Amino acid sequence: MKFTKKERQKLLLDTLDKTPFITDEHLAATFKVSVQTIRLDRMELSIPELRERIKSVATHSFGEEVKSLPIDEIIGEIIDIDLDKQAISLLDITKDHVFARNGIARGHHLFAQANSLAVAVINDELALTRKSTITFVKPVKAGDRVIAKAIVVSSDMQKNTTLIEVTSKVENDTVFVGQFSMYRVTNS
């Protein structure tokens, strides 16, 4: 089904509201138009390109907020963080992340993104993973953009333990889920 330009531009705004980090290529495929059409739509609607959209979210320096590790040790790019509550990161899957034979992203990269997000969300100087249960729900391929969201489920400060649930999605499809039991200590 083809949309009118007006319909498409409305849907485009809705889609970007729900999935702000979708690429022009994915938008073009979704609306069955060319990438060039999407670019023109964005220009008319004054929507910056993806790189700029990510940058504008990330202008706030998360490096100052993250306490448990230096920001450059995080696998993936933090795009939102609220310490001890939740955090979101983005990881672009490239050829280097996949098995040569089947093009499927290797599990430890998805684990690394989720695990480092679980460390980053902790509002303490030391955070170590004690235990984790992870499920690979759907294969991820090169070119996919994985958005991981970590939510702090509970904290037991007497036991220095925090439980975190991480859900990773590619365009609204869940690809990975992990529960992380973290050990935390404040060095002071």
Add this chain to the structure above:
Amino acid sequence: MKFTKKERQKLLLDTLDKTPFITDEHLAATFKVSVQTIRLDRMELSIPELRERIKSVATHSFGEEVKSLPIDEIIGEIIDIDLDKQAISLLDITKDHVFARNGIARGHHLFAQANSLAVAVINDELALTRKSTITFVKPVKAGDRVIAKAIVVSSDMQKNTTLIEVTSKVENDTVFVGQFSMYRVTNS
């Protein structure tokens, strides 16, 4: 307590029998002697240096045995494999594997070693991780040599599922345990 040379050489042989991939540095620390003394002991006992010991185990080309992935995609070095039964790999932890702040190895490296060993032990062309429960038992530091052993616990060929348990040790201390539920298919 100091040992006589004879006692030490006997203990050295026992230790190398139990932990063949221990370094001269660790042996020296264990027996409270210099590294040079250990080297002389090895020469007298005709025990090759560690690199040669690993090589002699690995002369048999495991690349031809592993079916589920190319050998260069395995994280760590396979030193023994018996398809659909068990496999052992070795990973030397370097500065690149640890958190800058506390020198503790990042969880995803231990996970990557264990997970790729769980893939490698499968006697099929396609093996994917479905679910995993992992426990980080003890912190691992730069300089540690992690020996991971994967054991196939059970297989349900009708459900294309194999359960694997991986235990990773540093000098006989368990540092990581993981259960992996693997999906497997033969492309034929």
